[in-house]
Amino acid sequence: MVDAFDHPAGAVAVKTPGGANGWQGRLLHIHIAPAASYEMEELTEAECVAGRGIVGDRYYLGTGTYSPKPDVREVTLIEQEALDALARNDPPLQSGPISLAPEDHRRNLTVIGVPLNHLVGRRFRIGDVVLRGGRLNFPCRYLEELLGSPVFLPLYNRSGLNCGIEKGGTIRPGDVIEMVGGE
16 A cells, blocks of 8 residues: 555645635445455444555455555545436436446445545544545546446546545544544
8 A cells, every 4th residue: 555645646735735625524324345346335334444444345455456556545435426416417428317326336435525636635534533635536447347337437537535544443424524633
């Protein structure tokens, strides 16, 4: 794994002031899979371990598709707002609306009210767990194959955020998400 703030995107962003401030979001869903291509399992709580990931998840275990490649992916997040946009065919890059359930998008955490694209190089908290935004996640053709749905273009630039865990602990749906230290 690469530390979130050591990733080229995170390293540049952490030195640059800006981003979204004054927001507060919420954790909606937690999902893990024990290995690549396995169905995602919803959890009512998860143990996050600094430098490793979510206990039981494929990237914590080193069994994910991209585990052999050094990168930031201890925890991955996606916005509910992006899923809602797909459901209303916004933008209309495919033949119609796409319904993508939280267990389908392959990200660990589904959040609402959190401006993920602004959190590269930023520290934020989910409950007592502190995350570091490392880089934006990009959709892949592999996800399209798994789902049998044309999600690549509609999710481009809003496919989530890859993070490192700075301070571990337990998270639960409903936990508040906010910036750390008023950044």
